[in-house]
Amino acid sequence: MAGQILNPNLLLAVPLAPLAGAAIAGLLGTKFLGNVVGRKISTAACILGVLVALILSVQTLLAVLDGASFNGTIYNWMTVGSLKMEVGFQIDSLSAMMMCVVTFVSLMVHIYTIGYMKDDEGYNRFFSYISLFTFSMLMLVMANNFLQLFFGWEAVGLVSYLLIGFWYTRPTAIFANMKAFLVNRVGDFGFILGIGLLLAYAGTMNYQEVFAKRDALALLTLPGSDWMLLTVACICLFIGAMGKSAQFPLHVWLPDSMEGPTPISALIHAATMVTAGIFMVARMSPLFELSDMALTFVMVIGTITALFMGFLGIIQNDIKRVVAYSTLSQLGYMTVALGASAYSVAVFHLMTHAFFKALLFLGAGSVIIGMHHDQDIRNMGGLRKYMPITWITSLLGSLALIGTPLFSGFYSKDSIIEAVHASNLGFAPVAYWALVIGVFVTAFYSFRMYFLVFHGKERFGQPQHHDHGHDDKHAHDSDAHHEEEEDAHGHHGLAPGEKPHESPFVVWFPLVALAIPSVLIGYLTIGPMLHGDFFKNVIFVGENHRAMEVLRDEFHGAAAMAIHGLQTMPFWMAFAGVALAYYCYLVNPRVPAWFYARFRAVHTLLDNKYYMDKFNDVVFSGGARMLGNGLWNVGDKGLIDGLVVNGSAKMVGWFSSVVRTAQTGYIYHYAFVMILGVLGTLLYFFPFWHA
Secondary structure, eight states, X not given: OTTOBOOHHHHHHHHHHHHHHHHIIIIISSGGXXXXXXXXXXXXXXXXXXXXXXXXXXXXXXXXXXXXXXXXXXXXXXXXXXXXXXXXXXXXXXXXXXXXXXXXXXXXXXXXXXXXXXXXXXXXXXXHHHHHHHHHHHHHHHBSBHHHHHHHHHHHHHHHHHHHTSSTTSXXXXXXXXXXXXXXXXXXXXXXXXXXXXXXXXXXOBHHHXXXXXXXXXXXXXXXXXXXXXXXXXXXXXXXXXXXXXXXXXXXXXXXXXXXXXXXXXXXXXXXXXXXXXXXXXXXXXXXXXXXXXXXXXXXXXXXXXXXXXXXXXXXXXXXHHHHHHXXXXXXXXXXXXXXXXXXXXXXXXXXXXXXXXXXXXXXXXXXXXXXXXXXXXXXXXXXXXXXXXXXXXXXXXXXXXXXXXXXXXXXXXXXXXXXXXXXSTXXXXXXXXXXXXXXXXXXXXXXXXXXXXXXXXXXXOSSOOSTTOOGGGHHHHHHHHHXXXXXXXXXXXXXXXXXXXXXXXXXXXXXXXXXXXXXXHHHHHHHHHHSSTTTTTSOOOTTOOHHHHHHHHOOOHHHHHHHHTTSHHHHHHHHXXXXXXXXXXXOTHHHHHHHHHTHHHHHHHHTGGGHHHHIIIIIIHHHHHHHHHIXXXXXXXXXXXXIIIIHHHHHHHHHHHHGGGOOOOHHHHHHXXXXXXXXXXXXXXXXXXX
8 A cells, every 4th residue: 555646536525524414405405496405305405424534534544544645736727827816635644533523523513403404494404514624634644735724714604604694683693703714814814924925935735845945945035124024924824823723812703703603613623714724724734833933923822812711611501612712722732743843743632632522511411401591600510410411521521621631631632732742842831830730720610611510409390590601791792692592492491491402313322422532542543643653744843842852751651641640730729620610619509709809900801801892892893883984984975976977066166167159059159169269270271470
């Protein structure tokens, strides 16, 4: 198998199979073409498409492990001079692994959707969207050039807009999807600038051709400055990743994406969209390695996101938003690993995180079904005995998230912390302590949610209950959400005396299927992925960045790492977080109330998300409104309407009023003017007085 070239037709079938399912469900299964096919055919087409993609992806990964590869053009779209704009695939260990993760998580989400969305009128439309999402992400990760990368990049952004605003009759959903779309446009502007810089100076969009010229590019500076060209290009590319992967300060769209149905929350947060930025930086490792300044920028942004977004998860009461803020924090961990030149560790955490984060989101959705679409964790408690499968799988996902030894999250998260500790960047010590503190924070808010939902006294079925997981200031939004949920799923919350129930098979089966890799995948793959040849000749690390060498020297097997992990600071920080959550929410619930009373200002700061939304509203939205009003008043009303349109009309009117005074109607007046005209012509053309 070594040196074998993969079949391009089979590779092309990987993204096209979900696209075919999306077309059948979205065109034939909706009002667009008159509901030609029903729910069963739409569901079967989408699930079959993703299943085919998964099978082919697994076969591709196995072939790649045997030495096969592919890097070539599938379709030549346009040639402009020497520039070729192509659709092409680069299939190696990085892209093959991503293909498997994307298709497996997507398949689980598709199956889960059968149960979760069964009562929704937009059932077929939702299936079409998630299959289209899968197609877009596959095109992104399989790309061998920046043009196709940008196509997939924008496509996942577009489909996320459609999915976040899936319930388009709800004002909060429309606001959330527009917010996601606009924030991502900010990041994408930087992204396309970075691509443009590389294209201008490398003369090509092909990855390998750009990488081949990296040493020459490293010698160039940005015209008019002393900045390294690669530093500017890499920072611009990373700004795109900041938007897609929700890094500070472009993170504000991700929590609001919870307005979409739960299955898409799992798909966005686990395997698609938010992982695109991490994947892109790992793919661009040959370029980033030549700029310590760009790597430091990446590490600083990741550190802020990992720690400060974790704090926000502590005060959330909506079950989905707690998990959403954990996504923000974990994306920060991956970004810090990228900054430490531990690209393989970042991608490893991306993989492990995809499984346990999808598990946690789908578990949250299962709880929401059992609670009749009440999402407030303060209205739950004691669900363990009513929903045993959801309970045990959610526990396994939470243990993986906080980095419990032997669980998948432990191997990737501890490797990130150790890589940052070994990094030679000046900011690395600050990042290290931020990540260690973040372990405590993650454990606390994760098990705060776990204990409030599955243990303690039963708080559901009460005549008085909290309003949908939001505080009073969110009452308006909550009411809108409440009404939409009632429309889509019947009444909201459990009635007095009513008990929760375990979800149906199509809902809990994906939980079990995701729980298995959440526990085992780290133990099984850490050796080859981080310390073997899995990413050889795919991810490049410069000789001056030695974090991975340190990790490799200290690694003595997965089992030994887990035993050693019991003695490390991150484990005890996680243990302390779980113990504190247990004490605060099961043993002595008065403690959180005491903290709230003593530190109300801190709670208000966190509840307002560091006032980032208000800052954006005042500075950017307010500035945009002022600019728009100025352009409207000065440009539109003053110049265009006032001067050009109305002004020209007034000028014509004035000229007409002057000219019509000569229209007397008397023939002798017109004859006199004709004589004057003839006389003037003679004087002009025949100046006989000079003769």
